[in-house]
Amino acid sequence: MQELKERIRREGQILSETVLKVDSFLNHQVDTELALRIGREFGQRFGGRGVTKVLTVEASGIQFAMAAGIALRVPFVYAKKKKAITQGEAVYAAPVYSFTRREAYQISIAEKYLGPSDRVLIVDDFLATGAALVGLADIVERSGAVLVGVGCVIEKSFQEGRFLLEERGIEVCSLARIVSMKPGEVQFAGEECN
Numbered sequence: 576m577q578e579l580k581e582r583i584r585r586e587g588q589i590l591s592e593t594v595l596k597v598d599s600f601l602n603h604q605v606d607t608e609l610a611l612r613i614g615r616e617f618g619q620r621f622g623g624r625g626v627t628k629v630l631t632v633e634a635s636g637i638q639f640a641m642a643a644g645i646a647l648r649v650p651f652v653y654a655k656k657k658k659a660i661t662q663g664e665a666v667y668a669a670p671v672y673s674f675t676r677r678e679a680y681q682i683s684i685a686e687k688y689l690g691p692s693d694r695v696l697i698v699d700d701f702l703a704t705g706a707a708l709v710g711l712a713d714i715v716e717r718s719g720a721v722l723v724g725v726g727c728v729i730e731k732s733f734q735e736g737r738f739l740l741e742e743r744g745i746e747v748c749s750l751a752r753i754v755s756m757k758p759g760e761v762q763f764a765g766e767e768c769n
C-alpha cells in the first residue's frame with residue numbers, strides 16, 4: 576500500500592534495526608481515515624471469501640480489525656489479554672510468549688463469539704515474531720471455525736512471524752513489508768500482500 580509506505584518513511588522512527596515506532600499515525604495516535612483505507616485494502620483482498628468475523632488481539636490491532644470489519648460488513652472480536660471479570664464464562668484461551676517483554680501471557684475469547692459456522696480473518700498492526708497471531712490461529716482452529724487468512728498492516732519480514740504462519744498453511748497479506756531498516760532508510764519488499 577503506497578500511502579502506508581510513504582507514511583512509514585516520513586513519520587516512522589527507527590529505534591533500532593528491529594524496532595519501528597509509528598506512534599504518530601498507527602498505534603498510539605491513530606489517523607482514522609488512514610485506518611479506514613487500510614480496512615478497505617483488507618476488504619479488497621479478502622472480500623468474496625465468505626468472511627463472517629474479523630479477529631484481533633487488544634490493544635493496537637483493534638482499530639484495523641474494526642476498519643476491516645466495516646469494509647467486509649461483519650463484526651470484529653478482539654482477544655483479551657487479561658482474565659475477563661465475568662467469571663465462569665466459557666473461553667478459548669492460548670498462551671503467548673512475548674519476546675519483547677520476556678514473559679508469557681494468556682489471550683482469550685468467549686466461546687459464544689466464535690464457532691464452526693465462522694470464517695475468520697485475523698488482522699493486526701504488526702507481524703513480528705508472530706507469537707500472538709499463532710496463539711490466535713490456535714484458538715480459531717480449536718473453535719472449529721475456518722481461518723481464511725491473516726492481514727497485517729506492517730510486516731517485519733526479517734522476523735519469523737510470516738514463516739511460522741505460512742508453515743501452518745495460513746495465507747498472509749501484509750500491506751507494507753519491511754525487509755530491513757536503519758535510521759533514515761527503510762527497505763520494503765517489492766511484493767506486498769503475498
Ligand code: G4P
Nearest residue numbers: 594595633634635673674675701702703704705706707708
Ligand atoms: P507478535 O509478533 O506476536 O506481535 O509478538 P512480539 O513479541 O514480536 O511483539 C510484541 C509486541 O510488540 C506486540 O504488541 C507487537 O505488535 C509489538 N511490536 C513488534 N514489533 C514492533 C515494532 O517494530 N514496532 C512497534 N511499534 N511495535 C512492535 P502487543 O504486545 O501485542 O501489544 P499491543 O501494542 O497490541 O497492545
Ligand code: NA
Nearest residue numbers: 635636699700
Ligand atoms: Na498488536
Ligand code: NA
Nearest residue numbers: 602635700701
Ligand atoms: Na502492538
